[in-house]
Amino acid sequence: MYRAPRGTQDLLPEEAPYWRHVEEVIHQVCRRYGYRLIATPTFEETSLFVRGVGQGTDIVEKEMYSFEDKGGESLTLRPEATAPVVRAYLEHGMHALPQPVKLYSIISIFRYERPQAGRLREAHQLNVEALGEMDPALDAEVLCLALDFYRELGISGLSLQLNSTGCPQCRPAYVEELKRYYQGHLGQVCADCQVRYEKNPLRLLDCKVDRCQPILAGAPNIRSHLCPKCAGHFVQLLKYLDLLGLPYTINPRLVRGLDYYTKTVFEIWAPGIGAQNAVGGGGRYDGLAQELGGRPTPGIGIAMGIERIIMTMKSQGIAVRPEEPPRVFLAYLGQPAKEAALRLSATLRAAGLSALLSFGNRSLKAQLKQAGNSGAAYAVILGEEELKRGLVTLRDMARSQQVSVEIEGLPDRLRWR
Numbered sequence: 175m176y177r178a179p180r181g182t183q184d185l186l187p188e189e190a191p192y193w194r195h196v197e198e199v200i201h202q203v204c205r206r207y208g209y210r211l212i213a214t215p216t217f218e219e220t221s222l223f224v225r226g227v228g229q230g231t232d233i234v235e236k237e238m239y240s241f242e243d244k245g246g247e248s249l250t251l252r253p254e255a256t257a258p259v260v261r262a263y264l265e266h267g268m269h270a271l272p273q274p275v276k277l278y279s280i281i282s283i284f285r286y287e288r289p290q291a292g293r294l295r296e297a298h299q300l301n302v303e304a305l306g307e308m309d310p311a312l313d314a315e316v317l318c319l320a321l322d323f324y325r326e327l328g329i330s331g332l333s334l335q336l337n338s339t340g341c342p343q344c345r346p347a348y349v350e351e352l353k354r355y356y357q358g359h360l361g362q363v364c365a366d367c368q369v370r371y372e373k374n375p376l377r378l379l380d381c382k383v384d385r386c387q388p389i390l391a392g393a394p395n396i397r398s399h400l401c402p403k404c405a406g407h408f409v410q411l412l413k414y415l416d417l418l419g420l421p422y423t424i425n426p427r428l429v430r431g432l433d434y435y436t437k438t439v440f441e442i443w444a445p446g447i448g449a450q451n452a453v454g455g456g457g458r459y460d461g462l463a464q465e466l467g468g469r470p471t472p473g474i475g476i477a478m479g480i481e482r483i484i485m486t487m488k489s490q491g492i493a494v495r496p497e498e499p500p501r502v503f504l505a506y507l508g509q510p511a512k513e514a515a516l517r518l519s520a521t522l523r524a525a526g527l528s529a530l531l532s533f534g535n536r537s538l539k540a541q542l543k544q545a546g547n548s549g550a551a552y553a554v555i556l557g558e559e560e561l562k563r564g565l566v567t568l569r570d571m572a573r574s575q576q577v578s579v580e581i582e583g584l585p586d587r588l589r590w591r
């Protein structure tokens with residue numbers, strides 16, 4: 175017996191109402207903010223992610239699904255959405271469009287993660303990117319969009335966690351100071367932090383291990399190391415968030431696992447799924463386009479995990495509208511009636527009605543049982559003798575009442591009843 179690969183899952187029809195609802199809401203909210211849908215390929219050249227996401231990040235070092243195709247080219251299943259969107263922006267000359275260019279997508283991402291609750295190797299996300307604009311008001315708008323989206327889904331207890339990770343002008347000096355501080359404590363920190371110290375010191379800040387907490391508490395704060403531009407951007411963003419009435423928590427320990435972020439970084443937390451309570455996260459990536467060989471193009475984006483969102487909705491007891499049951503189930507007695515039922519099913523569907531047809535040659539009793547299980551509001555029973563007079567039996571399933579009606583008027587009758 176085959177099973178779905180480790181860290182992947184099937185999306186079964188029972189789950190579909192949640193997925194559909196989440197997708198419908200993101201389409202509505204994005205339209206309100208002027209975002210347009212984009213779809214990039216599932217795989218890209220490997221170097222796009224190595225340069226974009228950054229050598230030394232967990233994603234590039236441990237988590238990418240990279241392979242050589244039959245032509246010998248190195249390709250990678252996309253582990254994140256932003257680098258491909260920036261690649262598409264540059265490739266299609268979107269700088270010539272009015273800026274910012276606002277794009278969103280609904281995608282799978284692939285990361286070789288240790289499978290555990292809420293961590294999948296193929297995960298789905300909603301991705302929102304705004305390119306070509308530095309204005310911190312755009313940062314505020316992106317955050318407002320994300321919060322609107324979660325609220326519209328009914329998720330409560332949202333917390334916006336905010337930080338600035340500076341820029342290439344101010345971050346290196348901060349990282350040096352952070353390393354100087356940790357140098358004296360390397361004997362006390364966890365094994366992961368010892369690796370981070372060498373490879374990705376900023377990530378020392380988001381260690382969750384108990385023994386590292388007292389050391390972290392005394393670590394230097396990046397805010398006091400920001401250059402005037404970064405500091406100004408952050409202060410202005412806070413002002414705009416205040417204007418919009420959006421509460422936030424400044425979290426000096428918030429860093430993200432990708433190298434491309436500059437200035438604003440954020441996560442949105444929601445209670446309900448335990449330790450991994452971030453339902454979305456992102457930030458500014460003003461240097462990414464240049465890193466990819468394009469013209470300087472600032473940008474900001476957020477990724478929101480669909481599986482995590484649905485887990486949160488369920489744990490918060492949020493129900494969604496179930497799928498509508500079929501309008502009518504067609505049952506029949508004998509081959510000529512079956513042929514008439516087949517034609518009738520096509521007529522009803524052409525009239526926009528949802529109709530289920532019985533298959534196989536079951537007894538009428540078994541067919542009516544199927545009709546009941548399907549949740550259909552009505553069953554239509556076709557019998558050979560009745561059909562000769564242009565009649566069928568229409569059964570109201572809830573009331574268990576039936577009447578003889580003309581087959582001709584059936585579409586109208588089922589629509590208006």
Ligand SMILES: [Zn+2]
Nearest residue numbers: 341344401404
């Ligand atoms: Zn700076």
Ligand SMILES: [Zn+2]
Nearest residue numbers: 364367381386
């Ligand atoms: Zn640690």
